[in-house]
Amino acid sequence: MTRRELALFLRDRRENLRPGDVGLPTGPRRRAPGLRREEVADLATMSVDYYVRLEQARGPRPSPRILDSVADALRLTPAERAHLFRLTGVAPPPPTAPARRVRPHVVELLHRLPATGVVVTDATYDVIARNPLAEALLGNLDEEPNLARRRFLHLNPWEVSGSEEFGHIAAARLRGAADRYPDDEPLARLLAELRNGSEEFAAAWDTARVRPPGHRTKTVSHPETGRLHLNCDVLTIPDDQQVVFITADPGTASARAMRLLSG
Template sequence: MARQELARFLRDRRERLRPQDIGLPADPHRRTPGLRREEVAELAHMSVDYYTRLEQARGPRPSPRILDGLVGALRLAPAERSHLFRLAGASAPPGVRAVRRVRPHIAQMLLRLPNTAAIVTDAGYDVVAWNPLAQALLGDDLGRHGNLARRRFLGQGRAYESSSAEEFGHIVVARLRRAADRYPRDPALAALLRELGAGSEEFRQIWDERPVHAPGHRTKTIDHPSAGTLRLNCDVLLVPEDDQEVVLITADPGSPAARTIRRLAGAVAS
């Protein structure tokens, strides 16, 4: 049964791809829907006979190396990659690099949240998307100095006094430790960890403590340079297929901070 499901999955993905998706010229006289088997086999660096047997549910159980070749050949998204490995009865090893591109529907969602500052961070704490209210709260340099780990430990970008600074340091290190385990071959992540380790004794101490923190609801008080003291709620939504987090920053209804946020939201909207 598993072989049949794997075969159907491969055929379905192959027939959905167009030649131009892999850099081939479009051919109006092409009879085969999607790609040909030999094209997929070449992209995946395997023989046509081996790939054909997989599609016919006759092949042996493919190795992780073979499966990752198929992931690249069929242009599979992270969630599809995990599904392919499950169908083949294998555990999907972590990807080579953290996903640093936000999905369009996630980016659009940030713009539809009234009176809510929202950012998206990747596994290495790069801010990969944000809405205007988040920029008003966290600084105009959010795009240029948009790594929250560097802000926290190296003082890069606008930094505010915050009641949760110590706790957030442990949260950052816990997540970066998980990222280092998941993406041991990611050069950008490795460079970030070297930079933090060289530039912050506090980071090195917390790293050695091996903190464990899960994302969730937290309250913090920050001293904004123009808006004053704000008591804010931070809630995290996970985007597990991309190992990203959506951070929603709000204030309690009717509170002074809520009135300030509405004023900031009106200013950035105009």
């Protein structure tokens, strides 16, 4: 470990976080960018003096527990977390649960695309971020945010057709998540619920055919605009998450209906 590299890394991440990124009130304009050291120390449940010594290259070699706390406080991605451990010469333990928090710049991207419905799903198919048009297209995601549960337990608020292939894709992705996070209790409960409640899911799980995400089409019977023919394109991003872009072919009735919903 070079203490200076660790100190520079910690300071850079702290200065690139905003209070709102970690659930703190924004308050008046600050003199310096990012979070204050005492705020990071509080989020990491350690003394301010200990964190200051780490960031000033004066601290002792931190333990894995301390590194995990700092990584959580600074909202590090898995890649950044692994880098933090490498800087200290400590082997990072494997993640025990899927990342269920969205990076702030990804959330900002969602709201820069008002004419496209966009959702972010974690490795268990929970929608962990969405923009207003996605909410209008998919229904109240606060009531049921999990797309796999909606699909296999028939909990979609309105009729969706053309999603048969998604069933195999979802089962394969969930099987992979189960392999990576065998001790994650929310995932285990979801899988038990799907296996017990859906013969289709049980069959797809046993088949375990690999279906990579990509371009899919589906038809939604929307209560306000009627039948919508939609395109779904998936982008895999760090943190074991996926961004789903929902669009309609230009010039179609579905595209015009989406403009109405986005207004």
